[in-house]
Amino acid sequence: MMEDAAKQLAEHVTGRPLFFCGIGGSGMLPLAQIAKGAGHEVAGSDRSYDQGRTPEKFAWLASHGYSLHPQDGSGITDAQQILIASAAVEDTVPEVARARDLGCDRMSRAQLLSTFFNAADVSVAVGGTSGKSTVTGMIAWILHEAGYNPSVMNGAVMKNFVNADNPFASARVGDERLFVSEVDESDGSIALYRPSIGVLLNVSLDHKSIEELRQLFGNFLAVSGCAIVNYDNEEARFLAERAEQKVSFGITHQAADITVEPDSIDQSALGIRAALIDNRRREVFPLILPMPGLHNLSNALAAIAAVGVAGIDPGKAAYALRSFDGLARRFDVIGTTDTAISVIDDFGHNPEKCAATLRTLKATPGRVIAFFQPHGYGPLKQMGHELAQTFARELDGDDVVIMCDPVYFGGTVDRSEGTERIIAMIRDAESGQDGQSAAMQAEHIAAREDCGQRILELARPGDRIVIMGARDDTLTGFARDLFEHLG
DSSP states (O other): OHHHHHHHHHHHHTTOOEEEETTTSTTHHHHHHHHHHTTOOEEEEOHHHHHTOSHHHHHHHHHTTOEEEOTTSTTOOOTTOEEEOOTTSOTTSHHHHHHHHHTOEEEOHHHHHHHHHHTSSEEEEEESSSOHHHHHHHHHHHHHHTTOOEEEEOSSOBGGGOBTTBSOOSEEOOEEEEEEEEOOOTTSGGGGOOOSEEEEOOOOOSSSOHHHHHHHHHHHHHHSSEEEEETTSHHHHHHGGGOSSEEEEOSSOTTSSEEEOGGGOEEOSSOEEEEEEETTTTEEEEEEESSOOHHHHHHHHHHHHHHHHTTOOHHHHHHHGGGOOOBTTSSEEEEEOTTOOEEEEEOOOSHHHHHHHHHHHHTSSSOEEEEEEOSOHHHHHHHHHHHHHHHHHHSOTTOEEEEOOOOOOSSSOOOSSOHHHHHHHHHHHHHTGGGSOOOOEEEEOSSHHHHHHHHHHHOOTTOEEEEEESSOTHHHHHHHHHHHHHO
8 A cells, every 4th residue: 555655656746847945955955966867847945045155055056957046936836846845844935835826736855755765676764863874875885886876865965976066965866776865753754765675773862752763763664674773772672673674783782693893993083993793694804994983883884784685795895885985064074283173074963963973082182172053942952951961971171062052044933942051051960970060161152153263262282173063054164164264
């Protein structure tokens, strides 16, 4: 029945013009690329386009045949158009009102993506609270190096696929019969996908309660042809019983199908290496990653396990990852000054992602100056306490945390609880550790520009400055400006 519904949806979409509301967003832009590659006429609007933000992105879209319009409804002209808009887009947005007046169909980003995804002969979906984009990029690169031509939908720019013609390579248009995509649980849309191979990286608090996440991810594993499950994550391991067929991976869970020799793990500021073990065949392979952090080692195991189901030998998969360049805004080192001050651009925005980044930084010497821009008032209210605990736990007395106000581009969201509450909770958590008051600086400075000036005042030789946050493409520019001033 689900297959029939998916087929009907695909037939309904085939050949029709698509209009993307928010076409420049990290989720919409790659989907627009996939849709155009599938032969659709693609148009769109974006608030950032109207505001003159990230003009190079919109110039690229216009030069590659995407029709751009002001966000005033003028781009909706034909009842045959399908409006692609997230559920968060309010009915008062001009495109939504105009589409309703013309009788245009409306689909969410996930509905359209799942239409392309579910039509593939072999489909790989990557789910979990954190690490999805990196693992999706790893799987895509391994498949590419193995001679395949996957279509890939990602939420971040995959550096290996960037070229002069496509600087915004968060998507890869390839063979529509082989599709790799990260899938999102935050809006419940993960339920739309029917993957041949479903990867579950972790389950932890983000946009939904743990109870809701258990149901969503459990159902995801149940409908996957083969599930790839992180046995180091207790919640994921618990849900693995929902899968009919599974392959396990883990660093600390030595009984997992794909693991590593613990004593072989060698970390540096630039990468990590270990002896990869395939317990199913008792084989060992060298695994060398040009990116640091135990979380990336775990990500690599997930990717290797996933492509193994598709028929790629673990040794060949591990070798391919030696040339994996990573993703933009995933522990992306902007540069290091002559005085050894490094600036790092990072997507960390929920407790688990932030913890992974901070642990990677603390694995090597040097003070950390962590700047954090919350990605919305709603998420800050949902996970503020856990975020505060994360910063207080992962950083030391010599480190610094600076936070600005949450990103806000308009709308009716409740803005009564802001960043100052998180800073207060960090200080409270610090004072409660070991019964003593810690010396770590934690500051709330409302404007991001003023945060930048404060960071420049504080920076000293050997510091690692990490810029963290999501849903705002200008953060990378902020990180680059900081580095230029430091240099």
